[in-house]
Amino acid sequence: MPEIVFDKVRKSFGAVEVLPPLDLELNDSEFTVLVGPSGCGKSTTLRILAGLETLSGGEIYFDGRPIGGLEPKERDIAMVFQDYALYPHMNIARNMSFALRLAGVSKSEIEEKVTRVAKLLNIDHLLDRKPAELSGGQRQRVAMGRAMVRDAGTFLFDEPLSNLDAKLRAKMRTELAEMRDTIDKNMVYVTHDQVEAMTLGDRIVVMSDGKIQQQGSPEELFKRPVNRFVAGFIGSPTMNFLDGELHTKDGSTWVQGDGYMLPVTGETGQRVSQVATSRNITLGLRPSSIDPDVTAGAPIELHIAVAEYLGAQSVLVTRCGQTEVLAEIASAHRFESGKVRTFGVATDELMIFDRDSGLRL
Known part of the structure; x- marks a missing residue:
């Protein structure tokens, strides 16, 4: 060979x-x-x-x-x-x-x-x-x-x-x-x-x-x-991307955008803690990082448009502000279309990308 x-x-x-x-x-x-x-x-x-x-x-x-x-x-x-x-x-x-x-x-x-x-x-x-x-x-x-x-x-x-x-x-x-x-x-x-x-x-x-x-x-x-x-x-369902601003102050890092404000923790938080404050970025959020249990992470409000039943899992098509967001959850959780619900986001799984170059920070 x-x-x-x-x-x-x-x-x-x-x-x-x-x-x-x-x-x-x-x-x-x-x-x-x-x-x-x-x-x-x-x-x-x-x-x-x-x-x-x-x-x-x-x-x-x-x-x-x-x-x-x-x-x-x-x-x-x-x-x-x-x-x-x-x-x-x-x-x-x-x-x-x-x-x-x-x-x-x-x-x-x-x-x-x-x-x-x-x-x-x-x-x-x-x-x-x-x-x-x-x-x-x-x-x-x-x-x-x-x-x-x-x-x-x-x-x-x-x-x-x-x-x-x-x-x-x-x-x-x-x-x-x-x-x-x-x-x-x-x-x-x-x-x-x-x-x-x-x-x-x-x-x-x-x-x-x-x-x-x-x-x-x-x-x-x-x-x-x-x-x-x-x-x-890479990944199915595909990653969600939301425009936002990256802020750092007193050792804390968070991203704020249309309809959300989320802290950035874990490895990503350490990587971007030295980035200039108020920098325009793109937030990457995996559908699997969104949990119906609001206590499982930082809260985010999503407007549910469609719930796609796939057997053991369901994919929710939602909106955060004006951006479509997919959420992958266990099918045991049932949600009605047209409702606004609060979910928990695993903030240590967030990814931050430079909005111009597309590179991960």
């Missing part, structure tokens, strides 16, 4: 620069997730790594060896696409073994590899069927199996679950996580779904406009985002 290094990699399509100089290191045996909104450059990065797009500048290294000029087949990479791309006239066993047969691998070795991978993916009972006889999830497993039988050093996944329904996506996420723990390979996974990223990634690389905003473990990105973009992208 090579260590993969992007060294000032650039990609342009004509006059449009999709990837400005990109520096990134992918460690041995690591499941790395590239995540971001559509058009952020994550799929282009993956296709450049696979050799499906040419470099406009910079270089990619596998264990110190430049591979930017190599053909895809020379890179020891296997790729799983969003589209299953299975041959409809071949059964599953022949679909999975197609690349091995082209490479002239012996029949006994092909049978051993196909059987082993099929058992791992729980599709060994489907090997004699045609793709049309399989469900969407089974076809996706076959597409993964076709890549895995090649025993490549690096596996690339380009939004492989986006064609599946919500229930099947959740099941496949679990299976991918289990597969990740049993296969000692580099895996690079592209998705726009931050839930997939949080569930699967050893390391998440958050991208926007072709640039890396932050990279780290799921917990690090959730608890310590470097800017407003990362804070708003």
Whole structure:
């Protein structure tokens, strides 16, 4: 499994620069997730790594060896696409073994590899069927199996679950996580779904406009985002953002805005205690930091617009002043639309962002 290094990699399509100089290191045996909104450059990065797009500048290294000029087949990479791309006239066993047969691998070795991978993916009972006889999830497993039988050093996944329904996506996420723990390979996974990223990634690389905003473990990105973009992208429901003014006096720090005044405590309070008073900022408030028990934190009044029942949890769509605020609470608490209620805010979980740069203070 090579260590993969992007060294000032650039990609342009004509006059449009999709990837400005990109520096990134992918460690041995690591499941790395590239995540971001559509058009952020994550799929282009993956296709450049696979050799499906040419470099406009910079270089990619596998264990110190430049591979930017190599053909895809020379890179020891296997790729799983969003589209299953299975041959409809071949059964599953022949679909999975197609690349091995082209490479002239012996029949006994092909049978051993196909059987082993099929058992791992729980599709060994489907090997004699045609793709049309399989469900969407089974076809996706076959597409993964076709890549895995090649025993490549690096596996690339380009939004492989986006064609599946919500229930099947959740099941496949679990299976991918289990597969990740049993296969000692580099895996690079592209998705726009931050839930997939949080569930699967050893390391998440958050991208926007072709640039890396932050990279780290799921917990690090959730608890310590470097800017407003990362804070708003990681976490579901998404973080609330409220404009306000930051004040410090006599060792106390608080934020005041339209319809609220909250003290800032904990690590964030210590970080911003030296910031100039009356500074215009953006307050970041996680929906999970809002509690129906007003004694659980500092009080805030919210006008309830909609209560979305999601089973064990409910999401309240509320307003604080003129700003929409989401609150995630246990469904045992029932609230009527149109009412104004006081909630408690966990002030040690607040985040403060510079309003102009978006950086977390």
